Amino acid sequence: MGLNIVGSDQSAGAKEAVRFAHVHSWGANKSLAALFSAIGGVLLAYAVVVALVIQPPALGWLGFATVSVILLGLGALAPFGFERTRVSPQRPAEAVDSKRRLLVIADSQSNEITLSEEILARLFGAVAVHVVIPVRVSHLHFLTDDESEERREAAASMSISVGLLRRRGVPVTGSVGSDKPLESMTDALGFFPATHVLLATPPEDESYWLERGLLTKARELTAVPVTQVVVPSNVHARIGGS
Numbered sequence: 212m213g214l215n216i217v218g219s220d221q222s223a224g225a226k227e228a229v230r231f232a233h234v235h236s237w238g239a240n241k242s243l244a245a246l247f248s249a250i251g252g253v254l255l256a257y258a259v260v261v262a263l264v265i266q267p268p269a270l271g272w273l274g275f276a277t278v279s280v281i282l283l284g285l286g287a288l289a290p291f292g293f294e295r296t297r298v299s300p301q302r303p304a305e306a307v308d309s310k311r312r313l314l315v316i317a318d319s320q321s322n323e324i325t326l327s328e329e330i331l332a333r334l335f336g337a338v339a340v341h342v343v344i345p346v347r348v349s350h351l352h353f354l355t356d357d358e359s360e361e362r363r364e365a366a367a368s369m370s371i372s373v374g375l376l377r378r379r380g381v382p383v384t385g386s387v388g389s390d391k392p393l394e395s396m397t398d399a400l401g402f403f404p405a406t407h408v409l410l411a412t413p414p415e416d417e418s419y420w421l422e423r424g425l426l427t428k429a430r431e432l433t434a435v436p437v438t439q440v441v442v443p444s445n446v447h448a449r450i451g452g453s
Contacts, residue, residue, distance in 0.1 A: 313333065313405065319346065320368075321445070329442060331379060331381070334381065338382060346365045347361055362387060397433070408436070411439075411442045412439060417444050426439045
């Protein structure tokens with residue numbers, strides 16, 4: 212979880228994030244141990260049957276060992292893939308009044324000028340805006356947690372977007388989310404009492420692989436109204452303006 216919040220007190224949220232991370236990690240380790248035990252038990256049973264009935268040559272045992280290593284490797288990766296894509300919504304923060312508060316979840320490659328204009332067009336008297344930029348990573352970096360470069364890109368995009376909005380007099384804060392857009396949204400709803408969520412995503416052909424079907428999935432995770440706007444990426448904007 213990436214709670215790098217600009218312009219607000221994050222101590223309580225950070226403590227809760229740490230507690231949740233410990234519980235989540237324990238559950239993942241337990242699931243992983245159970246899966247390895249199951250795979251190991253099946254392989255052991257198969258080895259006993261093969262040894263007693265078939266009695267294969269040494270080359271056969273070599274093949275069996277190779278297959279066993281492959282199965283164990285796949286078993287090790289499977290729970291990581293599942294755990295890393297699963298989203299567990301936190302309890303939403305409660306507002307002290309009925310005033311409009313806008314939460315924005317924006318792709319890190321969105322053109323910041325266009326993004327700020329889209330946000331301005333949807334303020335409708337909002338007393339607070341919070342912009343979250345999730346970390347956009349490749350499949351490989353998603354599995355290995357090697358996200359330092361992508362996190363810097365997200366932080367830079369967030370800083371630019373917040374700066375542009377503040378120059379227009381918008382009461383805005385910002386933070387860098389996790390590498391999962393949906394988790395970034397539910398985490399933010401845990402400390403920012405939004406009355407509306409705006410998803411800012413690039414065109415379909417430029418979308419991040421974890422952004423597919425994002426609007427439908429987001430609406431399933433929160434009772435807060437969620438809308439989506441398409442914002443061209445910085446690369447697309449540069450090409451169009453050249």
